[in-house]
Amino acid sequence: MTPRLRQDAIVRTLRRTGTSTVDALAAEVGASRRTVLRDICALRDEGFVIHSETGRGGGLQLDPQSVQRAARLSVAEVFALLISVAAMRAAGGLPFSGLADAGLAKIERSLPGDKLRDLRRMLDCLYVGTLSPLQDLSDLGAMDPALLPAFEPAFLECRPLRFRYRDAKGNETLREVEPQAMLILPPLWYLVSWDPARGDFRHFRMDRISAPEVTDGPTFRRRRVRFEDDVCPYADLPR
């Protein structure tokens, strides 16, 4: 009898009997009192609420509401969580990143096949690198608060995005591009876009974008993006 199976048996018994003592459970599942207590502990760690009362007439009781409602996340939500973990890792050590990955793995694994395909397609649009071109923090501007509300739907729904861009020399231009991917070179975020007017890819630092607007033009198709050397799609990173 594996630990996992025994724990399932304990949950089932508790659901059936309502209240039960540790010793009764031990007899039921054919394990020692000590092992059952350890299992109770493990189940509580996993989120089951198990009330306990000492003394005569006491025992263990499983809160019927604690049956974990599976958190059903949308693909975009899982993607968003992945982004933040990926970005933090790229920025250097992230405390508890191992645990965060374990959690994400569980979530990913709970996604049905078709949603997983969607997620993978989105992950192909996320690139991370470690070498930041930025050496002086004072050069890091604030992101236009209007950017995210426009960028997010444009990126998710493959709609062209129009904005003003201020390049390194301070020149401002008006752009209308297809947001194809995101590149993270901490602490900078880049929008990797296909520029139809120029027939080529262009990178835009997100903190230099202003007055963004989702156009009502037709949706575009995703293209294969190419980078050099130390930049790789997040999906290909070993985890």
Place this chain on the structure above:
Amino acid sequence: MTPRLRQDAIVRTLRRTGTSTVDALAAEVGASRRTVLRDICALRDEGFVIHSETGRGGGLQLDPQSVQRAARLSVAEVFALLISVAAMRAAGGLPFSGLADAGLAKIERSLPGDKLRDLRRMLDCLYVGTLSPLQDLSDLGAMDPALLPAFEPAFLECRPLRFRYRDAKGNETLREVEPQAMLILPPLWYLVSWDPARGDFRHFRMDRISAPEVTDGPTFRRRRVRFEDDVCPYADLPR
């Protein structure tokens, strides 16, 4: 690495790569060929449909329609995910942070009351601020790779932590403190600790800590931490 985690990693890799050989999987998850084959066997027993083909160009392939199961996250895992989202927000705009928060909210809601209280208590140990004291990226050192494996259990289990600390002037001292909280002032991470020898709180920049060790001393109790002005517990932030 426990069998369960390794099997999760194998499923993720197979989903990511489409087709993969046993040896590639073994290298990826850092286990022997034999172990991977055993894991494949176990996964098949659990209901995953994994096609295989011998000979050149052969390999393993996971049927994308394979089972899904509810994601049961532990409190520590949820905490870890929260940290990375919190850190990214603090570092400035995070694309899709709204979605990430929505996802986290769903996960949180799926946690039963008890575990939610635990999570809240952990969140009280997480502080974020926006003003970084750092203006020159060259001053940002690399975190000691040994830090996280020592810090994480010390923080989670309330065990004292011993380490060498190099202050701003370059002086090295040996410390033994109680890790009470984490403070994020991107891109810096601080360990907020109670120093029993000095009877006061002290902040330590994580990238200046070296040779960390969890002591086998008694566990400590969490204390109320106080900060000024623009630093607040993550739990108090509107979300």
Place this chain on the structure above:
DNA sequence: CTATTGGTGCCAAAATTTGTCACCAAAAAT
């Protein structure tokens, strides 16, 4: 005070998991 019941720490025994090695079978390349 005593009996009952949950809960923890510790340690050695038991069970399981893992790595290594030899070897088989099928398919593709030569």
Place this chain on the structure above:
DNA sequence: ATTTTTGGTGACAAATTTTGGCACCAATAG
């Protein structure tokens, strides 16, 4: 036809995890 690549099996010792047993604490009810 032979070699190479790739999945798969069996066996056994080493490493790791799980388990049982024990002593003991805390709370509660009679």
